[in-house]
Amino acid sequence: MDQRVYDHAETLVDWSARIEAGDDVVLRVSEGAHDLAVAVAEKLGERGANLLTVYSSDEISRAYLRGHDGEFDADPEYELAMYERADSVLSLGGGRNTTALADVPGDRRQAAARAREGIREARLDTDWVSTVHPTRSLAQQAGMAYEEYREFVYDAVLRDWETLAEEMAQLKDLLDDGSEVRIVGEGTDLTMSVENRIAVNSAASVAYDSHNLPSGEVFTAPVVDSVEGKVVFDVPMTISDRRVRDVELTFEGGEVVEYAAAQGEEAIAETLETDAGAKRLGELGIGMNRGIHRPTDRILFDEKMGGTVHMALGRAYASNFPEDRAEERNESAVHVDLIRRMDEGSRLEVDGEVVQEDGVFRWE
Known part of the structure; x- marks a missing residue:
């Protein structure tokens, strides 16, 4: 694996999130961010943190929202409890399709967002950090060649x-x-x-x-x-x-x-x-x-x-x-x-x- 992926993970865990031994960490992994997730998990293990990994996919979200009747339960307790108990939430972006939710009705997305306000606030009350792993879909969205985009991402992330x-x-x-x-x-x-x-x-x-x-x-x-x-x-x-x-x-x-x-x-x-x-x-x-x-x-x-x-x-x-x-x-x-x-x-x-x-x- 590219050494820059490990450098990215180290920057995320040490500089950005300041993870310490015993911290309870939720790792939210988009479907294209597997390599970065592996590198981050290794660093979390080295730091002695506790890890819970959650898989995230816009395509799964699309299927759920399109199938739903639009009457969402507010802040499901099982998910709310996860974030209320977490010390840190690390979100690794990088999906396969940057417009996967394009055909989900806007009012349904708004209703889902309103129903999850408490969950969002609980996540924001942690030492949360969001980053992105360079993927081909993101390179395409940026209008860049894949290798060019990788260089761009790491120039932005691996700074003094x-x-x-x-x-x-x-x-x-x-x-x-x-x-x-x-x-x-x-x-x-x-x-x-x-x-x-x-x-x-x-x-x-x-x-x-x-x-x-x-x-x-x-x-x-x-x-x-x-x-x-x-x-x-x-x-x-x-x-x-x-x-x-x-x-x-x-x-x-x-x-x-x-x-x-x-x-x-x-x-x-x-x-x-x-x-x-x-x-x-x-x-x-x-x-x-x-x-x-x-x-x-x-x-x-x-x-x-x-x-x-x-x-x-x-x-x-x-x-x-x-x-x-x-x-x-x-x-x-x-x-x-x-x-x-x-x-x-x-x-x-x-x-x-x-x-x-x-x-x-x-x-x-």
């Missing part, structure tokens, strides 16, 4: 995370000390308050309150009713197994009042209709991983791409809120990220000071 964490700390401090963020670019002029929020230095480790590998972003949560203006998201992506391109959102009083898309507008409409919180922003993130240099149609990578910002419709992360302001967190059954490039003519301001211009930070 300590050094990158130090660089990202500069942006975290600016956001923590700041009150207003403004994003300006072609078709975009958006402002939001980040006052009394905690920015997360997402350096691919639970020690930094970061849960993705690769990572390489700093993210915060806007004050929900403060978002004003218009934003264009120009990085194509897949939402609910449908291609979405050039999304335009207009905010007033923190809520989406107008929306459009050159492609996949129905996926945006379904997202916004999920619940009241889906019409508001739960996250503002700034990508800083220069090892990710192009979109791949995989949010795990694309939202971390250097020279981009992303915003999520829906659920905010608890990590962005001081304890005395937890009630201000935007709640939703969805968290859907949209990305725009901060290329020539764009700028990111904090309290009127330019922090990034044309995609380049002032300290770079």
